[in-house]
Amino acid sequence: xxxxxxxxxxxxxxxxxxxxxxxxxxxxxxxxxxxxxxxxxxxxxxxxxxxxxxxxxxxxxxxxxxxxxxxxxxxxxxxxxxxxxxxxxxxxxxxxxxxxxxxxxxxxxxxxxxxxxxxxxxxxxxxxxxxxxxxxxxxxxxxxxxxxxxxxxxxxxxxxxxxxxxxxxxxxxxxxxxxxxxxxxxxxxxxxxxxxxxxxxxxxxxxxxxxxxxxxxxxxxxxxxxxxxxxxxxxxxxxxxxxxxxxxxxxxxxxxxxxxxxxxxxxxxxxxxxxxxxxxxxxxxxxxxxxxxxxxxxxxxxxxxxxxxx
Amino acid sequence: xxxxxxxxxxxxxxxxxxxxxxxxxxxxxxxxxxxxxxxxxxxxxxxxxxxxxxxxxxxxxxxxxxxxxxxxxxxxxxxxxxxxxxxxxxxxxxxxxxxxxxxxxxxxxxxxxxxxxxxxxxxxxxxxxxxxxxxxxxxxxxxxxxxxxxxxxxxxxxxxxxxxxxxxxxxxxxxxxxxxxxxxxxxxxxxxxxxxxxxxxxxxxxxxxxxxxxxxxxxxxxxxxxxxxxxxxxxxxxxxxxxxxxxxxxxxx
Numbered sequence: 389x390x391x392x393x394x395x396x397x398x399x400x401x402x403x404x405x406x407x408x409x410x411x412x413x414x415x416x417x418x419x420x421x422x423x424x425x426x427x428x429x430x431x432x433x434x435x436x437x438x439x440x441x442x443x444x445x446x447x448x449x450x451x452x453x454x455x456x457x458x459x460x461x462x463x464x465x466x467x468x469x470x471x472x473x474x475x476x477x478x479x480x481x482x483x484x485x486x487x488x489x490x491x492x493x494x495x496x497x498x499x500x501x502x503x504x505x506x507x508x509x510x511x512x513x514x515x516x517x518x519x520x521x522x523x524x525x526x527x528x529x530x531x532x533x534x535x536x537x538x539x540x541x542x543x544x545x546x547x548x549x550x551x552x553x554x555x556x557x558x559x560x561x562x563x564x565x566x567x568x569x570x571x572x573x574x575x576x577x578x579x580x581x582x583x584x585x586x587x588x589x590x591x592x593x594x595x596x597x598x599x600x601x602x603x604x605x606x607x608x609x610x611x612x613x614x615x616x617x618x619x620x621x622x623x624x625x626x627x628x629x630x631x632x633x634x635x636x637x638x639x640x641x642x643x644x645x646x647x648x649x650x651x652x653x654x655x656x657x658x659x660x661x662x663x664x665x666x667x668x669x670x671x672x673x674x675x676x677x678x679x680x681x682x683x684x685x686x687x688x689x690x691x692x693x694x695x696x697x698x
Numbered sequence: 699x700x701x702x703x704x705x706x707x708x709x710x711x712x713x714x715x716x717x718x719x720x721x722x723x724x725x726x727x728x729x730x731x732x733x734x735x736x737x738x739x740x741x742x743x744x745x746x747x748x749x750x751x752x753x754x755x756x757x758x759x760x761x762x763x764x765x766x767x768x769x770x771x772x773x774x775x776x777x778x779x780x781x782x783x784x785x786x787x788x789x790x791x792x793x794x795x796x797x798x799x800x801x802x803x804x805x806x807x808x809x810x811x812x813x814x815x816x817x818x819x820x821x822x823x824x825x826x827x828x829x830x831x832x833x834x835x836x837x838x839x840x841x842x843x844x845x846x847x848x849x850x851x852x853x854x855x856x857x858x859x860x861x862x863x864x865x866x867x868x869x870x871x872x873x874x875x876x877x878x879x880x881x882x883x884x885x886x887x888x889x890x891x892x893x894x895x896x897x898x899x900x901x902x903x904x905x906x907x908x909x910x911x912x913x914x915x916x917x918x919x920x921x922x923x924x925x926x927x928x929x930x931x932x933x934x935x936x937x938x939x940x941x942x943x944x945x946x947x948x949x950x951x
Contacts, residue, residue: 406841429873430844526949527745554790554870556744556899557937558944582871597873627885643878646902646935647924684874691875 389456391545391576392418392441398449399436399599410436412599413450418578418592423571425590426580427683433599434580435475438549441578442472454545468496471543473534475550481523485514485533488522489540496541503542506573510566511536528559535566539575546570548579552586564589584684595687602690607683614681614689616640619659620648621666623674632670636662641692650685707771710735710862710893711756716765716774718751725751727916728765733909735861738884738894740904743913744944749897750866752913756895757864758782770861783811786855786892789866793851796840800831803839804854811858825853845876849883856887863887865896869903881906901937912940914947 399411411433418424426434439445441452443463452459454466479488486500489511493500504511514532517525522533531551538546548567552560564586567577579590587593588607595602595610603610623629630649633642638657642649651662659678666672681689711733718726726748733739743749754760756769758778767774770784794803801822808818826832829849839847848868856863865884869877881903888894896907904910904924911921920927920943924936933939 408841429876430871432873554745554867554899556944557901557940558744558947561941584874643875644881644906646905688874691873 389420390417391420391422392424392452392454392578394437394441394450394452396450397437397440397447397452399433399440399445400448410599411440411447414596414599414601415450416594416601416604418576420576421571421574423567423577423579423589423591425587425593426578426596427582427584427587427593427687428580428596429582431598432596434596435549437596438472438547438578438580442470442547443467444472468541469544471538471541471546473538473546473548473551475553477530477534479522479530479534479537482521484519484521485525486518488533489536492537493540498541500540503540506542507536507539509569510539527555528562531555531559531563532566539570543575545576545578548577550580550582552581552583560586584682584687587683593683595683595690597687597691597694600694602687602694610683610686611681614686616655616689617653617658618679618681618685619651619653619662619676620645620679621651621662621674621676622648623672629672629674632666632672633662636665638662638665641688643688645684650679652685652689708735709733709768710737711739711767711769711895713752713756713767714765716752716755716767717763718748718755718760719763724916726755726762729913729916729918731911731918731921733862733893733895735893736888736891737909738888738896738907740907740910741895741897741913742904742910742940743897744947746949747913747944747947748916749913753864753866753895753897756781757785757787784861786858786860786863787866788851788855788863788868790848790868790870791866794839794847794854797838799836799838800826800842800850801835803850804857807854808857813858821857825857829853845872845879848872849876849880852880852883852887856892860892862893862895865894867897867899869898869900877903901935901940904936904940910936912943914943915949919943919946 394414394416397411397414401408401410414437428434440447440459441454443459443466446460455469457466459466489500510532514529552563571577592606594604630642633639633649633651638653638661639651640654641652659676663676666674709732714730715728716726717728729752741749755762755774756767758774758781762774769781772780798806804822805818826835852868869880884894909923910927911918927939931939931942933942
């Protein structure tokens, strides 16, 4: 039995004239013990989806289940067994670290001692400051406390809504290391993020945009489905180079990508045909290499093909 | 650009051993750097490294404890009002009024900067056309998708034609296509002579800057072009440069 099932979920906000369709029929399944990423920009529908799955919001259409329990009918049972870390820090600022953790343990009829093993790796890092008020903690410490509180009742499924948003590259890496070690304990983890580069750290990902799932696959699977030749190009004048690339007849799409421009080529065109064009037409000798797409290339391609469909 | 400025040399921002202490905590620790006019300057650092505090001093919002700095030729101690008039500011968190329309937001900000009705009218029409927002001019900002909001917020931040615009994580959470369109707007603004001072957590965006500084524990530990930084730190990407430097940090926010 899958741990989480979403079946054609729909959610709308607003009234008659001003309706926002936050989820437009979202379906996917998450297996037990999987680390599953929901990847998409702000406004894609990630938070609505998480609130429905954690029984905090009713869907307008479709069904969903967690551990085989229905998110509408069995909401009480689901609340007993899921952990939820919302995007905004929502612990009690004027309680200490220890008081917050104790509070959440008590609500779920357990104690810190009983499930200490589960949170040990994370909680021990902030335990030396356990008498400090939550409001006085650094961002990284708050995150560790929030994660400890979401875990203290030993949930079978953990929902993390954008835990790394606004977090710097170093802290983001540390957070993902914590998730990898939690996964080893058999907890199913659903994590949402706007950072495309975090996709590669998940077992499988759902790419989401404008309330619609663009793709559900393993990171390797998403990348393998990128069918066109892709090249990276670099030259001394990058702004001018981009214009030249967009004029090439073999170019499907070209966009900046860090120190390179990425060029998606039509089938039949190659890095060398592009090099020839740049040399002959523009007399430049750029650095051109064929590369493998990454998740961001795939996301861009999927977004643009969606736009064409609509 | 801004004709009222007294700044005639080629420097947009200059900081010399600029320091800010809160009690016995040194948030910004004697930073020195210079940003040239028209430059796209990336201001990177881990959470808590002191970026926001430094930026607040440069915007004339927070008095330094010691050191010197000038922004658009104005002194950060004595001429904070002139600084505020010469700069634009935009952040991921606060940008526009959600319950005002697109047009009302533009009018409101331009009015604050004392722009004439004629100027506002003409430039608003031009701007709405540029952003393909003509049909949305009368809509509440709340109803716009995030990417559009951020592009509009940037346009509003440079509407009064400031010398320098400060962008605090302008692309956080924005989709990859819009993120690139946003950077296209930054390039255009820089080409028109506006100096760009930008923070970001996306390391690919560090590559789009002319020069990048990296703050660690209140200090600027590195400042150079992205290419030179990669050479110096023997790294393949800016991500690697950042990790090498930021891992040394002893404090977090």
